[in-house]
Amino acid sequence: MRLLHLLLGSTWLLASCVPRRPGAASTGATQQAPGVSAPAPLPPDAPVAIHRVSEIEPPPVAVASEPVPGFMRGINLGNALDAPQEGAWGVTLDEKHFEMAKAAGLDHIRLPVRFSAHAQDEAPYTIEDSFWKRVDWALDQAAARGLSIIIDLHHYEELMKKPAQHADRVVGIWKQVAERYKGRPASVAFELINEPCNELKSALLNPIQKRAIAAIRLTNPTRLIIANSYFWAGADYLKELELPPDPNVIASFHDYQPILFTHQGMPFMPAEFQTRGIVFPGPPAAPVTAVEAGQKLDWVSTWINSYNSQPIATNANGPNAIFDYFKIVEAYIKSSKRRVYLGEFGVSDNADPKSREEWLRVVRKEAEKRKIGWAIWDDGGKFRALNVALGTWVAPIHAGLFE
Numbered sequence: 001m002r003l004l005h006l007l008l009g010s011t012w013l014l015a016s017c018v019p020r021r022p023g024a025a026s027t028g029a030t031q032q033a034p035g036v037s038a039p040a041p042l043p044p045d046a047p048v049a050i051h052r053v054s055e056i057e058p059p060p061v062a063v064a065s066e067p068v069p070g071f072m073r074g075i076n077l078g079n080a081l082d083a084p085q086e087g088a089w090g091v092t093l094d095e096k097h098f099e100m101a102k103a104a105g106l107d108h109i110r111l112p113v114r115f116s117a118h119a120q121d122e123a124p125y126t127i128e129d130s131f132w133k134r135v136d137w138a139l140d141q142a143a144a145r146g147l148s149i150i151i152d153l154h155h156y157e158e159l160m161k162k163p164a165q166h167a168d169r170v171v172g173i174w175k176q177v178a179e180r181y182k183g184r185p186a187s188v189a190f191e192l193i194n195e196p197c198n199e200l201k202s203a204l205l206n207p208i209q210k211r212a213i214a215a216i217r218l219t220n221p222t223r224l225i226i227a228n229s230y231f232w233a234g235a236d237y238l239k240e241l242e243l244p245p246d247p248n249v250i251a252s253f254h255d256y257q258p259i260l261f262t263h264q265g266m267p268f269m270p271a272e273f274q275t276r277g278i279v280f281p282g283p284p285a286a287p288v289t290a291v292e293a294g295q296k297l298d299w300v301s302t303w304i305n306s307y308n309s310q311p312i313a314t315n316a317n318g319p320n321a322i323f324d325y326f327k328i329v330e331a332y333i334k335s336s337k338r339r340v341y342l343g344e345f346g347v348s349d350n351a352d353p354k355s356r357e358e359w360l361r362v363v364r365k366e367a368e369k370r371k372i373g374w375a376i377w378d379d380g381g382k383f384r385a386l387n388v389a390l391g392t393w394v395a396p397i398h399a400g401l402f403e
C-alpha cells in the first residue's frame with residue numbers, strides 16, 4: 001500500500017502539469033476572538049472524517065536536516081508582490097502582515113516577488129525603481145521586527161515555458177537583486193526560482209540555477225540561497241538537483257500531498273481536481289463520487305476508491321501518505337548531506353476546517369521533527385491564514401501550526 005501511495009503521488013504530479021494561479025479571495029472570518037477568528041459553523045451536510053490522525057503512529061525519524069537558524073517557522077506573504085501588479089489579487093502588503101507574523105511567534109517571512117513583470121525585456125533587464133522600493137520596504141518591515149525574510153523569485157511563467165530564451169534574463173535579475181541587497185544582514189535570503197515546472201526540467205534548471213548562484217556569489221559570498229526542485233518543488237525531484245558544494249545553498253521542496261485533497265475544487269486546477277467534500281484523514285463517513293473527468297482517469301478513480309474504502313492505515317488520504325512523502329525528503333538529506341527547507345504547504349478553504357487543521361498539523365510536525373524549516377502558504381487568497389483587517393488568524397490554520 002505504501003507503494004501505491006508513492007505511485008499515486010508521482011502520477012498526480014504528471015497529471016497536474018498546469019499553470020497555477022490563485023483563486024478569488026475567500027470571505028474570511030465573521031467573528032473576532034483574541035488573535036484567532038472563531039471557527040465558522042459547519043453546514044449540516046458537511047463531510048466528516050470518521051478517524052483521528054492519532055490512530056496512526058508516525059514512523060521514526062531516520063535522518064534529520066541541520067536546522068537553518070532564523071528560517072524555521074514562517075509564512076508566505078503571497079498574492080501581493082507576485083501578482084501581475086500588487087493588489088490585482090486582492091492583497092496589498094501592510095505593516096500588519098509583519099506584525100501578525102511576529103506576534104504569532106514566527107521567525108521569518110517568505111516573500112514571493114514577480115520580478116519578471118517589473119524588469120526590462122532586454123539586457124541589462126533593469127528593474128523598475130518603484131518596484132524596488134516595495135521590496136526594500138518589505139525587507140525593512142521584516143528587519144524592524146527581527147524577522148528574517150526570503151526574497152523568492154515567483155511566477156516567472158515565461159521562464160517555465162521557454163527556459164532557453166529567459167535564462168540570461170533570470171540571471172540578470174539575480175545580479176541586480178544581489179547587488180542591491182549585498183549590504184543586508186544574513187537574515188535576508190534569496191530563493192532562485194519558485195516551483196520550476198513545465199519545460200524548466202532539471203536538465204535545463206540546473207545550469208540556470210548554477211549561473212544565478214555564481215552571479216550572486218560575486219557580491220554575496222555567504223548569503224543563504226534556496227533552490228527549488230523541478231515539478232513545483234516536488235520532493236521526488238530533489239535528487240535531480242545539481243548544486244555547488246556550498247554550505248549556504250540549501251534545497252527546497254513543497255508539500256501539497258495528496259493534491260486531490262489540498263487542491264480540491266481549485267479553479268486553477270483541471271477538471272479532474274474538481275471533486276469536493278474530501279476530508280482528511282480518509283475514509284469519509286459517506287463516500288464521495290468523483291467528478292466525471294476524474295472517473296475517466298485511472299489515477300484519480302484509484303485514489304478516490306482508496307479514499308472511500310480503505311482503512312485509515314492504508315487510505316490514500318491518510319497520514320501515511322504524508323509520512324511517505326517525508327521519507328523521500330529523508331532519502332535526499334541522507335544522500336546529499338544538504339540542508340532542506342519546506343517553502344510552501346497548505347490546504348485551500350474548499351476543504352472543511354477540521355481536515356485542514358489535522359493535515360497542517362501532521363505536515364508541520366513531520367517537518368519540525370526533522371529540523372526542516374517551514375513556511376505556510378499563505379496570508380491571502382484561497383489559502384488565507386490571516387484576516388489582516390480584523391487582526392486575526394483563521395482558526396484551523398492557527399491550530400494546525402501552533403497547537
Ligand code: BGC
Nearest residue numbers: 020021022023194195344377
Ligand atoms: C502558487 C499559488 C498557489 C499555491 C498553491 C503557489 O506556489 O504561486 O498561486 O495558490 O502555490 O497551489
